Amino acid sequence: MTAGTAGTAGADAPRRVAVIGGGISGLAVAGMLARLGHEVTVLEQQESVGGRAGRWSADGFRFDTGPSWYLMPEVFDHWFALMGSSADAELDLQRLDPGYRVYFRDGGPPADIPAGRERAMALFEEYEPGAGARLARYLDSAADAYRLALAHFLYTSYQSFRPLLNREVLTGLPRLARLLTESLQHRAARTVKDRRLRQLLGYPAVFLASAPDRTPSLYHLLSHLDLQDGVFYPRGGFAALIDAVERLTREAGASIRTGATVTAIGTEPVRAGGVGGRRRARVTGVRYRTADGAEHHLAADAVISAADLHHTETALLPRELQTLPERFWRRRLPGPGAVLLLLGVRGELPQLAHHTLVFTEDWDANFDAIFGREKRIPEPASMYVSRTSATDPDAAPPGHENLFVLVPVPADPGLGRGGVGGAGDPGLEAAADRMIAQLAADLDVPDLAERIVTRRVIGPGDFAADLNAWSGTSLGPAHTLRQSAFLRGPVVSSRVDGLAYCGSSTQPGVGLPMCLISAENVVKRLHGDLSTVPLRAPLDAASFRVGRR
Structure with missing residues (x-):
């Protein structure tokens, strides 16, 4: 089962597969391949799995250290169904109402964003007469864009464009072209006039590691997810989700080794010259180092890297076998970095909902500080605060709250690493102090x-050191026009047969649902499935060979 020979005779025979990285995409691809009969080993450098979807506990407080918005529930349920289960069986999901709260910093009261289309329309109408009806049209368009993306553009690795040559896609090309060339910011501005409502429609760009003026308006589909479908929370936090994915992956037969840092992808030559005389090779396995310093080799017929794509290409492969060498990355735009504050707070904080957003008034200046020429930590900064103790009392001791505060900053490891109790780099800890002071003023606390009573700071330097994140970005490459769909990172190496990629830095993009889809796309690609539709569930070797689309 090699990337260069996917779909050929014997491609479905069991093979040895090494998966680099135990984030959700690495776990998901390992579980699916194990169910198909392959011998799969996951190598994770940290002592626990989860990757960006990490966890931290201290003094009776429990924190998710990464994703916290449960959107696109059908994607999660589909993966669980592939594994012979369901989200209902694995998770205790609660729909949040309000979905989130927003402080606009204009002196007015915060806005609670309700769950459901009609109530969201009523809220928009309160801010601007006529905006409710315009939101309805916006959400109709968003729902259609989301359906189109699921049907044709997410569950594919673009190995062939033939499946896209259908009536719906071809007749929709003019509209699709406008959605791709118009920015999300411009689309929001021609929908509503009120600055606050524009921010509500534009902020999903941050979920895409980008800014509203750099993000194609195609991604207004995200407003369908949060304003119409609603926001969910898995009780126990996203750690509970990772635990469920890990358990199903192990039950499928995959082996997971933590504390195993991959140092190189092993290869052997295929022929003297490839296309254009370039050297080609095939994978033979991976070399990795365990916590005791011992070096190991794991033989494999296929290697799937769910690690950061920049790290995989530039650190784990020799220069002559890199599909995406360093010069490629100099032309790419990383998503934002982040300063994360994990705060255990004495007393209640009713000013905060489960999810709370605090927007700066000067929206453009905030994003320019992050993505512009003279990058800096924005002051004042927009912030996101998760108070899971509002929904999950077990997340904090009685009479206390747990706060996860995320402040988007430039993707720059030089901003430093954080620590526990103020023990991080002085400059980053001082910036965290200012952020706490700003939040206190915004909330009037x-x-x-x-x-x-408990404090931990995480900065871009931590993302670079602990997750090998390119430029210290907290999410991955930004979703700009040049970094979306088939223009995003590839699914397979063009120089090394048997080497494939999944995760947030490749197709289809950032976020846990996208990572699950990315994992499924690799499984499809390695087995010669060129379709744009999800695999049939449940997944097993016999039915996959005869029933795949």
């Missing part, structure tokens, strides 16, 4: 800093 003047004694917030004094009420903090």
